[in-house]
Amino acid sequence: MTIDELEQLLVQQPVAVLHRLARGRVHRHFRAGKRRLIEMILQHSSQNLAGLESDVQALIAERQSQPQPPQPPARPAGRAAASPPRRPAHRGGEPESAEAAVSLAVWLEGIGVPAPQPFVPDPWQEEALAALDETDVVVSVPTGSGKTYVAVEAAKRAIAHNQTVIYTSPLKALSNTKYTEFSKIFGPDKVGILTGDRQENGQAPLLIMTTEILRNLLYDAASGEIDIRLDTLGLVILDESQYIADPERGVVWEETIIFCPSQAKLLLLSASIGNPQDIADWLTSIRPTTCRLVRHSKRTVPLRAGYLHPNGKLVPLFKTAAIPSGHAGHLHPEAKRLFFEYEEETLPSGRPRR
Amino acid sequence: MPPSIHPVDLIASLRQKHLTPAIVFLTSRRACDEAMESFDHADIVLPPVRQDAIAAALERVIAQYPSVAEHPLIPTVQRIGVAAHHAGHLPSWKIAIEELMRQGCLDAVFATTTLAAGVDFPARTVVITQSSIRKSRDFTDLTIGEVQQIAGRAGRRGKDQVGFAVVTPSPYIDLGVLTKGFTGHPESIDSQFSISYPMVLNLLKAHPHEQIQAILAKSFAQFQLNQRAELLERKLDGLHVQMEPFGPRVCTDWISQWQTFDQVRRQRPQRHQIRRHESPELSARFHFMTPGRVVGLARGRGIVLRQYRSKGQKNPMISVLRLDGAVTECPASNVGDIFDRIFECDETPAFPWCSAAAFDELSYQLTELPTRLPTLPIMVPKDSEVLPDAIVQSLGDFPCPSCPSRPACQKDFATALRLRQEQHRHTKSIQALRASLWHRFQERVEVLQKFGYLTPSAHLTDEGEWARLIRIDHSLLITEMIRAEAFTGADPSLLTGVMASITHDDDRPGSFPRISPGLSSLLGQVRKLAESLSPYEDPPLLRADVAALAERWIADPTLTWIGLCRLTTMAEGDIYRLLARTLEFLSQIHTLRATHPGLAETASRAIALIRRGVLEELP
Incomplete structure (x- = not known):
């Protein structure tokens, strides 16, 4: 066996084996990372490669004969960061450093289309709808959890009570999309859209508009020039209401909420935000009824994060298949290594910027 | 890679x-x-x-x-x-x-x-x-x-x-x-409440001035400000508890009393320090220790090579050439005599502070000096600085030396003062938090009064009545233009052009078609007006190229969408958004039909002309 072959063999071994090998050969071997360890072992035994080789073989044989002790589930993140696993190459088998980390196959598992199931509303959707019968509701849930379902059901119920429903979105493009979508659900004669200069189906029970338009209507109503059926207004749905924090337009949402007639219920649909309770408390403080907050952070369709290297290699981004909430440091060692490599090569200074 | x-x-x-x-x-x-x-x-x-x-x-x-x-x-x-x-x-x-x-x-x-x-x-x-x-x-x-x-x-x-x-x-x-x-957990969101001119006008139209504060208090902004104010109030309560042992003593307001005393005391040491730093005698003598001067030190004489100040030394320093040819550094206060003898000294910025030739010459001269040299008579100004009378008197009046609670006051003063200052600070911040929205509203009201949209009693004037219908960005500029009759006799294409350049807030470059002279001069006026309004409202970009583009779309009804896109390097979507936003602005002007029928008519004709082709597809 040449020295290169021996190195390859060592690279494939777990660090524990290397440390056993280094015992008595290398001083302070426990301080070294894997790569340095291999270097030191080879350096030390450069005169006696055959002896080293036989020791390696013996150790491998010993490991194979006895069942492996279970590895500790996860190495502390700090240690992993201190010695990034950087090996020249690994051939065959799962990368050793991924011992606790999820493999790509597991990460990709479950991909595909679920069997068609009858639609069952989530508990939070039911909760929001039930609460809306009595009071204003603030919904703060992750993107794509089915806020639209709540909006549609709430609108249906209000329309059934002969009330007018106003649905606002922050962007004109979104208004148009919702107009098409709702026209399909409710029927074209039940849905209208209002823009600055145009009304389509202005007498329909469900009106779609941007929040600015609603604010202007409320201004007119406040000064006595009512041109909308505010008396029959039963429900105002403000979609994407996290826009209240928009530096330029956020004020429009506040005005709309302040001037919203008290007999109409407010339904605020928002993506996940940090302080939905504040919004709910605020509504409680200015509206006649106690506002109900419906929030959750669990996605309906679970999300996994991956890392795609420019050379086309795909690896999981985190150690676990699911996103480890609150543990940004739990990176997959392979992803970390690849990204480190990427930064080394692309950053002009050659050092990762932090 | x-x-x-x-x-x-x-x-x-x-x-x-x-x-x-x-x-x-x-x-x-x-x-x-x-x-x-x-x-x-x-x-x-x-x-x-x-x-x-x-x-x-x-x-x-x-x-x-x-x-x-x-x-x-x-x-x-x-x-x-x-x-x-x-x-x-x-x-x-x-x-x-x-x-x-x-x-x-x-x-x-x-x-x-x-x-x-x-x-x-x-x-x-x-x-x-x-x-x-x-x-x-x-x-x-x-x-x-x-x-x-x-x-x-x-x-x-x-x-x-x-x-x-x-x-x-x-x-x-x-x-x-x-x-x-x-x-991570998503960030908290904060209110971005801002008070615009149309908001002020519309609020005052619907509600009397004295009710506005209550309405502003309903905003999320005030809710969040109140949260912060409550936090401060809790702190203030804590401070009140801490302040309890420091209530009235022999004097009711002993803290203020001591504060005055403290201020006076602080002024005094400073005066001392200045004197200690540099005695008048030294500063008088120092002027004579110029390069080339022969001075007497404790051991032997020397020639001054340079003067300098060193951070670590209280006194100004000099470098001296000694008899044995050594260059030593010593504080100016160590100088015993200043002799009435001066040599030519060719100064240099680096060691040995004079040219080599001068150095040799000076060393030689130093050895050749006679044993007796006349010293320089230097007049030292009399120390005339005494404490100002006011301070001396206030110290004399200070009752504390004989006061029975003086030791206690002296011990507690530092803590009590810190607590009281904190109290004052928090009280001020709370006041600011509670009233800031109202103040911002009042600022806007004052501007609108200045321009005549509001009466001094904060009612809408006739101008204000129609101006409140313009509820878009740059509303002040638009209403001022209408009042200046900038659009009198303007045709739809001109109006559209100006509106387009007001709406467009994107600075992506675009090449532009030729602009008509009418629009160009009108834009010049608008620019001047916007400039003059800039203390009250941020001026828009007022780009000429987008104005020309919008003008062309109106002026030439046979122009196709493709043709319009070819006139500029702007992306299709940007042109669409420009025209759509212009439509919005025009429709706001259209709402003025009761007071400005001519202008509203022009606007509605412009709207009809814009809405063709691609712009008709979507509501």
């Missing part, structure tokens, strides 16, 4: 791992378009079945929006099953892409991160290529909320069991921002 993965390879990898359909978020529109172009030479062709599905789906969209039919990208999209979706496209094209995506006909869509909120369609996978976005000229890191909003598009309910967010690096990506975004 390439700085980032090639789009064709990216799509290929995604396809291979069954991660399609995917939304790929790229840095800019240009990146999206270039990604599309890079497929030109790739031999990726969809199977005919899928091509037909795309064609069929497009048919249905075209039936509703005819402008889609001529889109140059249709063949590419059909061939490769990938499309771009960004603000540079027409809304109808974006709707078509969204429709194709919903029906699952496409494998991937390239979109810009900047407008991630406008991407309202889900996919199995979201690809993220950057960790920061351009916000008003600067690149800012994505917030946790934004990362989650982007990642949230991954995973279609009912169509996917899992969604995937895939990070692929591009230069200057910060993985930390993204991992924090994936795993």
Whole structure:
């Protein structure tokens, strides 16, 4: 066996084996990372490669004969960061450093289309709808959890009570999309859209508009020039209401909420935000009824994060298949290594910027 | 290694791992378009079945929006099953892409991160290529909320069991921002309440002035300010408790008393210090220790080479050439005698502080000096500084020396003063928090009174009555222009041109068609007016090229959309948005028909002229 072959063999071994090998050969071997360890072992035994080789073989044989002790589930993140696993190459088998980390196959598992199931509303959707019968509701849930379902059901119920429903979105493009979508659900004669200069189906029970338009209507109503059926207004749905924090337009949402007639219920649909309770408390403080907050952070369709290297290699981004909430440091060692490599090569200074 | 993965390879990898359909978020529109172009030479062709599905789906969209039919990208999209979706496209094209995506006909869509909120369609996978976005000229890191909003598009309910967010690096990506975004808790949001002129007018129209404060108090802004104020009030309560042992003593307000005393005491040591630093005697003598001067030191004489001040030394310093040819440093206060003898000294900025020749000469002269030298008579000014009378008197009047509670006061004073100052600070902040919105409102009211929209009693004037109907950005500029009769006799194209340049707030460069002299001079007036209003309202960009573009669209009814797009380098989507926003502004002017019938009529004619072709498709 040449020295290169021996190195390859060592690279494939777990660090524990290397440390056993280094015992008595290398001083302070426990301080070294894997790569340095291999270097030191080879350096030390450069005169006696055959002896080293036989020791390696013996150790491998010993490991194979006895069942492996279970590895500790996860190495502390700090240690992993201190010695990034950087090996020249690994051939065959799962990368050793991924011992606790999820493999790509597991990460990709479950991909595909679920069997068609009858639609069952989530508990939070039911909760929001039930609460809306009595009071204003603030919904703060992750993107794509089915806020639209709540909006549609709430609108249906209000329309059934002969009330007018106003649905606002922050962007004109979104208004148009919702107009098409709702026209399909409710029927074209039940849905209208209002823009600055145009009304389509202005007498329909469900009106779609941007929040600015609603604010202007409320201004007119406040000064006595009512041109909308505010008396029959039963429900105002403000979609994407996290826009209240928009530096330029956020004020429009506040005005709309302040001037919203008290007999109409407010339904605020928002993506996940940090302080939905504040919004709910605020509504409680200015509206006649106690506002109900419906929030959750669990996605309906679970999300996994991956890392795609420019050379086309795909690896999981985190150690676990699911996103480890609150543990940004739990990176997959392979992803970390690849990204480190990427930064080394692309950053002009050659050092990762932090 | 390439700085980032090639789009064709990216799509290929995604396809291979069954991660399609995917939304790929790229840095800019240009990146999206270039990604599309890079497929030109790739031999990726969809199977005919899928091509037909795309064609069929497009048919249905075209039936509703005819402008889609001529889109140059249709063949590419059909061939490769990938499309771009960004603000540079027409809304109808974006709707078509969204429709194709919903029906699952496409494998991937390239979109810009900047407008991630406008991407309202889900996919199995979201690809993220950057960790920061351009916000008003600067690149800012994505917030946790934004990362989650982007990642949230991954995973279609009912169509996917899992969604995937895939990070692929591009230069200057910060993985930390993204991992924090994936795993973190979204940020709290804060109110961005601002008070605009139309808001003031509309509030005052509907409510009397004295009720406004109560209405402003209902805002989320005030709610959050109150939260902060309550926090401070709790602190203030704590301070009150801490202050209890420091209540009235022999004097009721002993803290103020001591504060005065303390201030006086602080002034005194300073005077001492100045004197100690440099005695008048020394400063008088120091002027004579110039280079070349012979001075007497404790041991022997020397010649001054330079003067300097050293940070570590209280006294000014001099470098002295000694008898043995050594150069020593000593404080000026060590100088015993200053002799009436001076030599030529050729100074240099570095050691030995004079030229070599001068150094030799001086060394020689030093040895040749006679044993007796006349000293220089130096007059030292009399120390005339005494404490000002006021302070001496106040010290004399100070009752404390004989006061029984003096030791206690002296001990507690520092703590008590700190607590009281904190109390004052908190009280002031609370007042500011409670009243800031009202003050901002009052500021606006004053401006509107100055311009005559409000009476001194804060009622709407006749001008205010109609001005409140203009509820858009730059409302003050627009109403002032109407009052200055800038639009009298203007035709629809001129009005549209000016409105377009007021609405447009994007500084993306665009080449422009020729502008008519009428519009050009009108724009000049508007610019001057905007300049003069700048203390009260931020002036708009007032770009001439967009004005000319909008003018052309109105002035020439035979101009087709394609023709209009050829006149400029602006993207289709930008032109569309420009005209759509101009429509909004014009429709606001149209609401003035009761007071300005002529202008409203012009506006409504302009609206009718704008709404043709592509602009008629969507409400």
